[in-house]
Amino acid sequence: MLWFKQGLCFLPACLVTWSSCTFIVSYLIALFREDVDVIFPYISDTGANPPESxxxxLMTFISACLGTSTMYVRYKYVEKLGQxxxxxxxxxxxxxLWLGMLACLGMCIVATFQETIIPIVHDIGAFLFFLTGVLYLILQCVISKKAYPYGSTLGVCRARVFIAVLASLAFFxxxxxxxxxxxxELHRHPDDKDYPFHVASAVCEWIVAFSFVCFFLTYIDDFKLFTLRVTTEYEEES
Structure with missing residues (x-):
């Protein structure tokens, strides 16, 4: 059997692939149209102007849906282990689970309210996404430690801790x-007084974003081990 047909591992695999494409495709389009600088734009800068916006x-909303599905499946798997x-x-x-759902909500807010149109709402969504996303990683590391050796190998647990620490350090x-x-403005100049702060913030933002992607990559082996079934019950009216 092909690996992506085992259990539910296609879910995190799709999430990782689609999310990576979301960041890269919008960046390449914005770069081709010269809407952003080649080096160190914010992720949101790459989706500020149409058509890349x-x-x-659209791609961020689909990523949020895939993230919600993946986090819920992870929740049900851990729930089964707990039982x-x-x-x-x-x-x-x-x-x-709730922190993960809030992170996905933050993603939707970021995608819906561009930073050049309603910056306050956009910034709130970005803060919600990064904060709850980092907290989700930390709690999943705790869960992995408590559940070991069931589900995840020691190497996977250590990888999750490393990614969570990296995301936490880059978040601040x-x-x-x-x-x-x-x-x-979307275009920055090295002579600007705030340019060093922009570079530090943008680089760390990309690190946090791809830390999330790498963390979900560690779910693939776990998701090979189980499946979910939906049952329907129908009650006739008396």
Missing amino acids: CIFG DLLVVNPKLNKAA PTIICAGFVKQT
Whole structure:
């Protein structure tokens, strides 16, 4: 059997592939149209102007849907482990799920409200996405540790911890340095006073975003181990 037909591993595989394409495709289009600089644009800069804004919005929304599905399947898998083996607290599992859902909501807000049109709402969505996304990674690392050796290997658990630490460390300069960036134009110049803050913030933003992508990559082996079934019950009226 082909690997992507085993269990539900196609879900995180699709999420990783589609999310990576979302970032790269919008960047390449914006670069081709000379809407952004070659080096260190914000991710949102690459989806600020049409037509890339339309493509970025659509692809980001699909990524959010794939993320929601993947996180819910992960939740059900951990729930099953908790029922059978009593290794994971159900409240911890639910907290991780809700944080994941909020991160996906933040993605939708970022995609819907471009930074050049309604920057305040866009910034709130971006902050929600990054904050709850990082917290989701941390809780999943805790869950993986508690569930070990069931589901994930020691190597996968360590990889998740490394990715979560990297995302956490990159999150703070992303937010802090962005507060010092005053220029609102998409094209930056090295002579601008806030240019070093822009570079630090943008680089860390890309690191956090691809940390999320790499984290979901570690789900593929886990998702090979199980499937979900939907049952329908029909009650006749008396």
